[in-house]
Amino acid sequence: MAIPVKRNRKQVVLLLFMLPATVFFALFAYWPIYGMVMAFQNFSPALGFEKSPWVGLENFQHIFEMPNFLMALRNTLVISSLKILISFPAAIVFALLLNEVTRPLFKKSVQTISYLPYFVSWLIVSGLFYKLLSLEGPLNEVLVSMHLVDKPILFLSDEGLFYPILIFTDIWKNIGWNSIIYLAALAGVDPELYEAARVDGAGRLRQMLHISLPSIKNVIILLFVLTLTSVLSADFDQLYTMGNPSVRKVGEILDTLVLKMLQGGTIRDYSYGAAMSFFKNTIGFVLFLVANYLLNRTQEKGVI
Amino acid sequence: MLSVRWVFVALVLCILSPMAFAVGQKETAAKASGPVAVTYTSWEEGWEGPIAGKDEVLPEVNKRTGVDVTLKRWIVTSEEDRKRQLALWTSTDSMPEWTFVPSDPYTIDLMNQTGDAGKLWEIGSFVDQLKLDSATQAIEKLNNKFYSSQATGKSYVLSGGYWDPKWTQEVESAQEATLIRKDWLDKNGLGYPKTPDEYYAALKSFRDNIKTVNGKPVIPLVMNENLGGAKYLRAWFFDQADRDGRFRKASDGSYTNAPQIDKLERYVVFMNRLYREGLLDPEVGTIKDAQYQEKMTSGRVGSTGTPWWNMNSYNDAVQSLDPKALYVYFPIPKGEGVSKPVQQWVAPGASGAFVFSKKIPREKVEAAIKVLSYMSSVEGLTLALYGVQGKHWEYDKDKKLAYTKDFMDRTKGDWNAGAQIGVGYYSIGINQSLINSQKALTATDLRPDMIQSRKNLLGTIFTAFEPQDLVPPGPVESAKSSAITSAWNDLQFSAILAKSEAECRSLVKTWPAMWSKLGGDEIVKEKNELMKKAK
Numbered sequence: 143m144a145i146p147v148k149r150n151r152k153q154v155v156l157l158l159f160m161l162p163a164t165v166f167f168a169l170f171a172y173w174p175i176y177g178m179v180m181a182f183q184n185f186s187p188a189l190g191f192e193k194s195p196w197v198g199l200e201n202f203q204h205i206f207e208m209p210n211f212l213m214a215l216r217n218t219l220v221i222s223s224l225k226i227l228i229s230f231p232a233a234i235v236f237a238l239l240l241n242e243v244t245r246p247l248f249k250k251s252v253q254t255i256s257y258l259p260y261f262v263s264w265l266i267v268s269g270l271f272y273k274l275l276s277l278e279g280p281l282n283e284v285l286v287s288m289h290l291v292d293k294p295i296l297f298l299s300d301e302g303l304f305y306p307i308l309i310f311t312d313i314w315k316n317i318g319w320n321s322i323i324y325l326a327a328l329a330g331v332d333p334e335l336y337e338a339a340r341v342d343g344a345g346r347l348r349q350m351l352h353i354s355l356p357s358i359k360n361v362i363i364l365l366f367v368l369t370l371t372s373v374l375s376a377d378f379d380q381l382y383t384m385g386n387p388s389v390r391k392v393g394e395i396l397d398t399l400v401l402k403m404l405q406g407g408t409i410r411d412y413s414y415g416a417a418m419s420f421f422k423n424t425i426g427f428v429l430f431l432v433a434n435y436l437l438n439r440t441q442e443k444g445v446i
Numbered sequence: 447m448l449s450v451r452w453v454f455v456a457l458v459l460c461i462l463s464p465m466a467f468a469v470g471q472k473e474t475a476a477k478a479s480g481p482v483a484v485t486y487t488s489w490e491e492g493w494e495g496p497i498a499g500k501d502e503v504l505p506e507v508n509k510r511t512g513v514d515v516t517l518k519r520w521i522v523t524s525e526e527d528r529k530r531q532l533a534l535w536t537s538t539d540s541m542p543e544w545t546f547v548p549s550d551p552y553t554i555d556l557m558n559q560t561g562d563a564g565k566l567w568e569i570g571s572f573v574d575q576l577k578l579d580s581a582t583q584a585i586e587k588l589n590n591k592f593y594s595s596q597a598t599g600k601s602y603v604l605s606g607g608y609w610d611p612k613w614t615q616e617v618e619s620a621q622e623a624t625l626i627r628k629d630w631l632d633k634n635g636l637g638y639p640k641t642p643d644e645y646y647a648a649l650k651s652f653r654d655n656i657k658t659v660n661g662k663p664v665i666p667l668v669m670n671e672n673l674g675g676a677k678y679l680r681a682w683f684f685d686q687a688d689r690d691g692r693f694r695k696a697s698d699g700s701y702t703n704a705p706q707i708d709k710l711e712r713y714v715v716f717m718n719r720l721y722r723e724g725l726l727d728p729e730v731g732t733i734k735d736a737q738y739q740e741k742m743t744s745g746r747v748g749s750t751g752t753p754w755w756n757m758n759s760y761n762d763a764v765q766s767l768d769p770k771a772l773y774v775y776f777p778i779p780k781g782e783g784v785s786k787p788v789q790q791w792v793a794p795g796a797s798g799a800f801v802f803s804k805k806i807p808r809e810k811v812e813a814a815i816k817v818l819s820y821m822s823s824v825e826g827l828t829l830a831l832y833g834v835q836g837k838h839w840e841y842d843k844d845k846k847l848a849y850t851k852d853f854m855d856r857t858k859g860d861w862n863a864g865a866q867i868g869v870g871y872y873s874i875g876i877n878q879s880l881i882n883s884q885k886a887l888t889a890t891d892l893r894p895d896m897i898q899s900r901k902n903l904l905g906t907i908f909t910a911f912e913p914q915d916l917v918p919p920g921p922v923e924s925a926k927s928s929a930i931t932s933a934w935n936d937l938q939f940s941a942i943l944a945k946s947e948a949e950c951r952s953l954v955k956t957w958p959a960m961w962s963k964l965g966g967d968e969i970v971k972e973k974n975e976l977m978k979k980a981k
Contacts (some may be wrong), residue, residue: 186556186559187532187533187534187536187537187556188536188537188556188560188562188563189559189563190537193563204925208929209929209933209963209964210936269734269736272732272734272737273737276729276732276737277728277729278662296728296729296732298732299728299731299732299943386731386732387672387731387732387935387936387939387943388731388732388939388943389731390936390939390940402932403928403929403932409552409555409556409559410924410925411552412533
């Protein structure tokens with residue numbers, strides 16, 4: 143059956159609306175992917191992609207043979223896992239609890255205050271916490287003056303305390319912002335469902351567990367799968383600014399290791415950086431495909 | 447068939463075109479007979495430059511040289527920003543006409559690759575046009591050879607200055623060293639430390655006898671981020687333990703930079719002891735620059751390693767709390783194995799470099815060389831560093847160059863304020879020490895901390911080029927040395943922060959194997975091969 147002319151014209155108009163965004167993504171997202179060829183070259187800006195010599199997998203070999211590569215990989219996976227296990231559900235719990243607040247003014251105030259730290263850069267946040275947790279900082283002063291400790295604690299030098307500090311600062315900074323999408327999803331839940339549940343005798347907690355949570359299941363799955371794609375990143379900004387030599391054994395991640403190794407400042411840095419980026423993105427992409435496949439297999443709806 | 451209208455248009459064009467061409471030629475000819483115009487793009491990273499329309503030096507330079515130089519300020523916010531912009535210029539073949547760039551290995555390497563790709567002028571033939579004295583000319587040629595392309599041997603970079611032995615012995619010899627509280631030494635009846643044990647005793651006396659400042663405990667020794675400042679202690683007391691990768695002659699006549707484990711061990715064990723006994727700042731592993739500055743200006747620190755301009759600021763800050771406080775550089779001690787004064791600058795190098803785009807004609811390059819020659823003369827250096835006589839400076843009663851009262855009132859002695867009108871900004875001349883002896887003492891020179899520090903250090907730091915310093919790093923060294931440096935820094939930290947001396951020593955003993963694993967032996971092999979070729 144032929145498509146009616148009026149509908150065909152509407153389709154063309156819709157396609158034209160999409161054109162600017164398509165061109166934008168094609169130019170600034172897909173076209174630059176060609177630059178990944180740098181990972182297989184000894185790239186020089188003076189020679190460009192066409193004339194820079196091809197070195198195959200040499201750059202990857204150099205990266206994998208770096209001392210402490212395995213330590214950095216382990217740290218990256220541990221930190222990412224901790225964030226997935228703690229920070230990820232924290233935003234969900236926060237959104238669920240905030241959704242239960244009935245006073246609009248209080249709810250909006252809490253929401254605003256909670257996502258304000260998101261807009262503060264990690265450079266400022268790390269400076270703030272370094273000051274707070276330093277030997278003569280306010281926290282140590284309080285602990286010593288209240289005789290809770292005999293002498294000040296070197297919080298930022300303690301390997302055992304580094305991960306808790308990381309997770310705490312990550313949650314403090316991002317919980318508000320990360321909860322926004324869940325709150326938006328919760329706002330779309332039909333109120334009659336809650337009404338019906340109340341009639342059936344369900345309390346607030348049961349309503350949360352059996353109505354709110356299942357309603358945002360798809361959003362949780364989507365964000366979880368997307369989080370998996372950046373499992374080898376572990377938030378470079380945070381680790382670069384919060385890390386220090388005392389906690390290098392637990393705080394060195396792949397990105398900070400590469401940055402340190404490449405701070406000798408040679409032109410080969412472009413290729414090494416591209417190789418690390420290629421490696422991380424490949425792993426992330428594979429994890430994404432695996433997670434999506436498993437979701438489809440378990441009859442949950444995958445991302446794609 | 448063509449219409450009459452189009453025939454008429456064609457006729458008009460045929461008549462007008464030659465006329466337009468002739469006028470154009472006449473304009474070009476008129477331009478050619480005037481001064482050569484060249485744009486000078488100058489790198490700025492954290493300092494001021496001339497404000498448009500207020501430059502009082504460049505017009506004078508143009509008048510005296512007969513070259514029409516236009517300044518274009520290249521302001522960058524960071525090293526990464528600078529590298530990005532340079533990469534953009536080279537990849538898009540849009541290098542400015544005449545550019546002043548830093549002389550770090552990345553930039554030199556990039557400029558050489560750009561030159562080999564045919565985008566920069568080879569400067570070999572232009573060096574002879576520089577009107578320099580023979581000694582300066584020789585060092586200029588040495589620098590240019592040092593900076594030449596490893597692939598082709600051609601030079602594209604004209605160095606903008608170099609570490610002159612005379613310069614480092616004179617005014618600037620107190621550049622970077624280890625500060626100590628002179629007033630605290632006096633209070634404890636101690637002289638300047640000459641050995642590690644004496645240094646240890648001084649730090650201990652600060653902690654035990656001075657104890658507190660404004661109710662907070664004294665910190666005998668503080669380092670900046672990443673053990674900033676430690677290298678001076680390492681150099682002075684432990685004969686530059688591991689010498690930051692510098693090559694030395696081995697007993698068999700070959701060159702090596704393999705770890706000298708005994709000296710390294712003495713250094714880290716000493717620092718570890720300071721750390722464990724609380725004489726080294728407990729926050730040495732976590733300190734950030736802001737915290738370091740706070741500690742240094744609090745009056746609680748006994749010793750640190752830092753450049754002289756920081757010494758001035760720290761003294762001003764602590765003297766506002768205690769007028770008798772005084773940080774000075776202490777004399778270079780004769781530590782274990784140190785048999786002669788320390789060589790501070792040990793490789794050829796320049797403070798910056800000039801490159802010329804191949805897109806400009808030869809005459810523009812020659813015009814720029816003419817300007818550089820002038821700026822390297824006594825007259826040109828005086829104009830660049832001091833400005834115009836009568837307006838910015840005069841001779842004092844000792845016939846020395848001194849800034850005028852008007853200039854000092856305008857700038858308050860601030861270099862940046864002077865640079866905004868061009869004074870001090872165009873210090874691109876080679877061999878600035880030429881006029882050092884003509885300089886009157888400034889307010890900075892007359893400070894007690896500067897007088898005492900120069901007295902302590904003068905004549906003890908010098909430059910010596912040894913043959914291995916004149917051969918630039920090869921591709922293996924360029925590729926692998928940063929990993930070795932990074933691993934060495936990590937080891938240094940781990941050993942200094944070790945909980946016991948035994949742990950510290952066992953960590954140090956792992957260094958030779960790590961150095962080899964990271965390619966140290968390959969670097970040594972390459973160096974010796976390059977040395978043979980260079981002969």
